[in-house]
Amino acid sequence: MSTALATRPGTAIRPRYIPTVELDLLLRQWAIWQRAQGNGARTIHDRHNLVVRFAARTGADPVHASAQEIARGLDGPFSAGTKQTYYASLKSWFKWLQAMGLRTDNPCDLLPPPRTPRRRPKPVATGHLEALLNVRMHRRTRTMILLAAYQGLRVHEIAKIRGEDVDLVSQQLRVVGKGGLDSALPLHPIIAAEAASYPRRGFWFPTHVGNVQGSGRRRPDESLAAAPILGGSVSTIIGNAMRRAGIPGTPHSLRHWYGTELVRSGANLRVAQELLRHASLQTTAGYVQVADEETTAALLNLPRVGAVS
Incomplete structure (x- = not known):
């Protein structure tokens, strides 16, 4: 699954990764693995979407992405909680890819988890x-x-x-x-x-x-x-x-x-x-x-x- 970069002189274009049939098949197999572990349908659905959005946002191949590409995906106007969820979902994805023998490393291991500031309670009065x-x-x-x-x-x-x-x-x-x-x-x-x-x-x-x-x-x-x-x-x-x-x-x-x-x-x-x-x-x-x-x-x-x- 490769990404073609369309560029012209003096113009930098962010590549956009289009999910393929192969990626869809991998995500379905990952969903089976997660259900076997007892994860709920909502968790699986959200993780699936995060992987697809990561690919679309960065143009990275979601199977062979590097730590730098993950960092680029996390570099955005997201809340601390969103970044933490994004990171955890990608780390779980790459861990599964390792278990399946589809890659030898987990690039998230090279990145420290996003910092989560102390949350203040926000009850309605x-x-x-x-x-x-x-x-x-x-x-x-x-x-x-x-x-x-x-x-x-x-x-x-x-x-x-x-x-x-x-x-x-x-x-x-x-x-x-x-x-x-x-x-x-x-x-x-x-x-x-x-x-x-x-x-x-x-x-x-x-x-x-x-x-x-x-x-x-x-x-x-x-x-x-x-x-x-x-x-x-x-x-x-x-x-x-x-x-x-x-x-x-x-x-x-x-x-x-x-x-x-x-x-x-x-x-x-x-x-x-x-x-x-x-x-x-x-x-x-x-x-x-x-x-x-x-x-x-x-x-x-x-x-x-x-x-x-």
């Missing part, structure tokens, strides 16, 4: 959440917002909620999260009340135009058209509602509110980690905002020692 819920909106928009705020669900998790996931007897909510992680969360009474407006079986937020990514949660006895909307659609719906109400932040800010209010209500950070379904306690700490009055109270509670008055 409780007053803003109240104002948002007081705005007139469609029932499903309100339910999506409540699932984010009172169950801490990510947008792609909200999209895949089914009636069967809500157990009103055991008061639990089943959630299929990142990497296909299957969790049972305590069901908040607000969400239990919302369930009365939705079918006991099937998706709460079905699509009518088809969704290949979401078809993994379709039951064997359901039609091919039975699939949830995309997580991106949920993000757009909630985001539009927030903008119309003049509420700052993003849909994910509702999940930050969930983590922050869990801790403020008395839950310790370890409990918050379980409810947020984070692998790392450090990640959970990045969701929990500490109020100024809490830091001041902690400071004033320090014991006065000796002659200190």
Whole structure:
């Protein structure tokens, strides 16, 4: 798979790599490998797209790319989190190519991982959440917002909620999260009340135009058209509602509110980690905002020692 460089005197043209049938075949084989490792459909889909975008952005051969070409791909107006995701996906791709004997090295090993600055929690203010819920909106928009705020669900998790996931007897909510992680969360009474407006079986937020990514949660006895909307659609719906109400932040800010209010209500950070379904306690700490009055109270509670008055 080679890239032809079209140039003329005095003009530098960035080469553009066009994915070939060979690359598509390799990506399909990589997807099988990832599924065998337990990676979720969303992770596989995103990694696939990142490899294709890397080739298109840099003009590099995605099988034989050099460390310098990867550095060029990372050199752009991306957020620190995006660069980290980009790097991790490419490193996984080249690691698979090594395992398949398609190259002898992993060029990402020559590049240090992109630096990730300390993330500050960005919860919506409780007053803003109240104002948002007081705005007139469609029932499903309100339910999506409540699932984010009172169950801490990510947008792609909200999209895949089914009636069967809500157990009103055991008061639990089943959630299929990142990497296909299957969790049972305590069901908040607000969400239990919302369930009365939705079918006991099937998706709460079905699509009518088809969704290949979401078809993994379709039951064997359901039609091919039975699939949830995309997580991106949920993000757009909630985001539009927030903008119309003049509420700052993003849909994910509702999940930050969930983590922050869990801790403020008395839950310790370890409990918050379980409810947020984070692998790392450090990640959970990045969701929990500490109020100024809490830091001041902690400071004033320090014991006065000796002659200190």
